[in-house]
Amino acid sequence: MTCKFCGGTCIKNGYQANGKQRYKCKHCHRKQQADYSYQAYIPELNRTISEYIKEGVGIRGIARLLEISTTTLIKRIISISKDITAPHVTANAEYEVDEIKIFVGRKKDHIWVAYALNCADKSVVCFSVGPRTNETLSKVTDKLTNARLIYTDKLRQYKFLISPEIHRTAHRGTNHIERNNLTIRTHIKRLARRTICFSRKAIMLYAVLKIYFWG
Structure with a gap:
């Protein structure tokens, strides 16, 4: 049979515990079955x-x-x-940065999703999950050091995390990312404002966001 992983040639390699024939790829050496119960x-x-x-x-x-x-x-x-690997952050481009407030486990345990949006193609280039602290926000802003301009809201922490030469808080400067926040909340139930669907652990929230953004 043909390998389901690399397309190479498989040879017989004994039987499974349920009695089904097992195969082994001659190229990638991964074991598999012709069909699965x-x-x-x-x-x-x-x-x-x-x-x-x-x-x-x-x-x-x-x-x-x-x-x-x-x-x-x-x-x-x-x-x-x-x-899944994060995409390359384009230099000399314009980005918008914002945060989404949600909860994990219970409504009292608030957590934030901070991310950066490329203004040109509306793609998410990086994101971070955690409390609304400098440590969480810096995981996003530190990857945008080669940006031409970075637009944010008037959150005080951005003044210390982004260079004044490229930081902007202009009126309607974050229109694209604010609209994208609504799209994300609509597509992913665990990010909706009032929902019975929520993440019980931050690792699961991070995994779903990574697949949604870059998968």
């Missing part, structure tokens, strides 16, 4: 999970559609996010 083992499943997340389907909804357990799905989402 449990849907979660299908290699192509990662792409489907990413597409469902981008379309705003919740965890339990994806689990029902793919006929896999929610525990397996959560582990797979975290695994997918680890393989």
Whole structure:
């Protein structure tokens, strides 16, 4: 059979515990089966999970559609996010920076998603999840040191994190990212302002955002 991972040639390699024939790729040496009884083992499943997340389907909804357990799905989402790399930050470009306020675990535990939006193509180039502190915001602003201009709201912390030569707080300077905040909240249920769908752990929120932005 043909390898499902690299397209190489597979040879027989014993049997699984359930009696099904197991194969091993001669090129990448990964073991696999011709077909799977449990849907979660299908290699192509990662792409489907990413597409469902981008379309705003919740965890339990994806689990029902793919006929896999929610525990397996959560582990797979975290695994997918680890393989995604952040895009290159273009130099001499204009960016808008803003934060989204949400909660994790319970409504009293507020957390913020700070991110930067490229004004030219409206793409998210970097983001950070954490409390609204200099440490969280600096993870975004430090990657924009080669920007031509950075537009933000009048949050006091940005004055100390961004060079005055490229920092702007002009009227309607953050129109694009403010509109994008609404789009994100509409697509991802866990970011909606009033919702029963929320992240129980910050690592899960980070993984979903990484897939949504760059997956």
